[in-house]
Amino acid sequence: MDKYKIIIPEPCHENWDKMTPDNNGRFCLSCSKTVVDFTKMLPDEIQQYFISKKGNNICGRFKNSQLDQKIIQIPSRVLYSQTHYHKIFLLALFIAMGTTLFSCSDKNGDKQKIDKVEIVSPEHEGYATGGLPMPKNDTISNNNAVDYNSIKNQAELDVLAHPEIGMTKFYEFIQKNYKIPNTSENRTGTVYVSFIVEKDGSLNNIVIKNDFGFGSGKEAIRVLKMSPKWVPGKINNQLVRSAYNLPIKFKY
Template sequence: METNYKISIPKPCTENWDKMTPNDTGRFCMSCSKTVVDFTAMMPEEIQHFFIQNQTERICGRFRKSQLDNITIQIPSRVLYAQTQYHKMFLLALFIAMGTTLFSCADKDGNKTKIDKVELVDNPEQNESVSVCYGHQIESKKVNSKKPLERTIMGALIAPDSFEKGSFEYDIIYNSNDLDILPVPEDGMKKLYTFLNKNYITPNDTEEKQKKIFILFVVEKDGTLSNFNIVKNTDQKSGAEAIRVLKTASKWIPGKLNNRIVRSSYILPILIQKIK
């Protein structure tokens, strides 16, 4: 028997899709340090498969308003049990309830729309008023076709009726500049830069004697680094190499806000000097 889950967003987000930074997997939102998935060209089966494959991830997504008028995500009951340990079953439930995506939207008057089922809309007419909703998810391929400009809406998740309210909490990623205590490398910033310059391998096609690289990442509560992204016009090869080295570096001391440890985004400038 298939299990249906209904999810909605009470407060649409105001982030601008067009101002997000394109990357290999979609568009990166600087405000929440996440990549947004474009579901506007996906079939219902593809959307469902995506949720199942990413059951433990927190995702952000983008939908057409016409898709979200009636959306139901069906998760086969067997997925909850087959080859899944008990604690992973809970993670799947939590994923559906919250991390799956902040999937609902509001119309132009601010009225909230609850998701009931997925509709596949083929070749919408040119005069159709098309809206796009996206909450926290990751972008996939886009269809190159001439369509009207789409208005985007994002928002925070309302848990589906099948889950107990108050049983989970969204783990916010704060901007490090807003913290009371900034995150820092365990061994100090000076030793981190020494480690980076020692282990960074300059691409062979680089002619510059020195260059500045900017890498954005999230410092988790346990001091590990995640959600790496290349920013500030850093070329892909240099950025990828810097990320490789950062992943092998020591942990960080996480930042604090109101005397509690929080997740935070951090942009690290790295000056690389080429040694002949």
């Protein structure tokens, strides 16, 4: 696979601490959009987030350690389109293997080398318009007392909730046990589901946010109820209940 050196000349330098907190991160008044906090997400979670938001522009915040390996994926339809080729330097694309790059310059304006560029098909595309890497110590200060009995979102956790068998095998389990809805149509559909990962690793309060009909949401709930246990999230080394949002894509 060919390699391309790409420099993004104008990374985002807005102050994270001055943004307004919201559910997914913080709201930036300068660009009037939410900057998603990816610092506490696993690579699989980040990948699924980008898949679910395909076609949208996304601003995100990452740890410095998440930016150590500079790999960019370029959508083939953009790379080989002469009318859009001049815009390639504006892209900062999600990397399916877990390494994500939102800026090719550090906070001092020094250019950084991109180690690898991959050409991907449209179904694996992810877009970003800018990013806010964390300070070098990779820590977030928080002097507020923690309520260990309340349900946390993944961004609040020190250790993220995740399947004991790993996210890849978890998706394989779902695909293996999911029964195709009663329809003769050949179709691709995505079920968006949320649930609570309990302290014992079980999944509870499974709710379908959106499905594609034909009983697809009900069947997703059935499979999730029989899924292997998860590793619960932690804050300050204490187990907590946490909310998890998951898009599940089916094709038949």
